[in-house]
Amino acid sequence: MKQEHIQFRCSIYEKKMLKLKAKRAGLSLSEYCRGSALGHSIIERLTLEQLEHYSMLVKYKNNFKRISNMFKKRNPKLAKEVGELANEIRNHLQNFNR
Numbered sequence: 001m002k003q004e005h006i007q008f009r010c011s012i013y014e015k016k017m018l019k020l021k022a023k024r025a026g027l028s029l030s031e032y033c034r035g036s037a038l039g040h041s042i043i044e045r046l047t048l049e050q051l052e053h054y055s056m057l058v059k060y061k062n063n064f065k066r067i068s069n070m071f072k073k074r075n076p077k078l079a080k081e082v083g084e085l086a087n088e089i090r091n092h093l094q095n096f097n098r
Contacts, residue, residue: 054093061089 010018022032024044035042046054064086071079 057089057093061086061093064089 019029022029025032025042026045064082068079068083
């Protein structure tokens with residue numbers, strides 16, 4: 001149970017930035033400051049727009065993989081290029097998750 005209080009001074013601009021970052025991470029200001037001070041990794045929540053873009057990239061990756069599979073026998077070079085594109089999208093998606 002948390003019973004101790006710590007206070008620190010900051011400028012109005014710094015306070016607004018801390019509140020904004022805490023809101024983006026889905027935390028209260030005190031939780032955000034405590035986590036930052038203790039060295040915890042604080043990850044911002046995704047906005048609705050970012051989630052839409054993420055799901056669109058997932059669809060593109062799946063479609064390019066399907067196209068690559070269709071062309072494997074007929075045009076191996078095209079299949080390879082499309083497969084590489086799908087892998088590149090997948091790598092971006094994996095980085096997006098971090």
